[in-house]
Amino acid sequence: MDSWEASVEAQIRSAQERGEFDDLPGAGKPIPGRGLPYDESWWIKSFLEREQVPSDLLLPTPLLLRRRIERLPDEVRDLPTEQAVRACVADLNAEVMAWLRNPSGPKVAVRPVDADALVRQWRADRATATTTAPVPAAAPQRRRPSIFFRRRRAA
Numbered sequence: 001m002d003s004w005e006a007s008v009e010a011q012i013r014s015a016q017e018r019g020e021f022d023d024l025p026g027a028g029k030p031i032p033g034r035g036l037p038y039d040e041s042w043w044i045k046s047f048l049e050r051e052q053v054p055s056d057l058l059l060p061t062p063l064l065l066r067r068r069i070e071r072l073p074d075e076v077r078d079l080p081t082e083q084a085v086r087a088c089v090a091d092l093n094a095e096v097m098a099w100l101r102n103p104s105g106p107k108v109a110v111r112p113v114d115a116d117a118l119v120r121q122w123r124a125d126r127a128t129a130t131t132t133a134p135v136p137a138a139a140p141q142r143r144r145p146s147i148f149f150r151r152r153r154a155a
Helices: 002-018 042-051 061-076 082-101 115-132
Strands: none
Touching (some): 061 082, 061 115, 082 115
16 A cells, blocks of 8 residues: 555656646635535535526425416516417426326425416406507608609700
8 A cells, every 4th residue: 555655646746846736727826615614515506606507406396386387477478379378388287297296395285377367367468568568650751752853864
């Protein structure tokens, strides 16, 4: 074991002499988190921060579903057709039903979305959006010049 450690130390020493450790990132900077109390999940937190993972993905499935159900009216507001709204609701309801068949995580009440009620709300939102939207001003029409004021060509 000592010969193996000596071999590794010799390789490290020769790499230092060649300058392979001189321009490493973070050289000369303090170690991040030094002086803070130890946190067992420091590497998870640093990964989430570094990769910019949304915190919603850390929630258990029933809470994710509830959050998606709450945000559904805002998601479907800009959809162009009733069929698109119903398709969005059907996709979410399929996920809810799959979770209800095999629940995991905390016991949270999650129910499928009523597609008809959401379509009624979507129609009402579209009706109010069209009545409150400003009417675009008509572009001024160019008048064709009268034939009486055309210039005669010089012969």
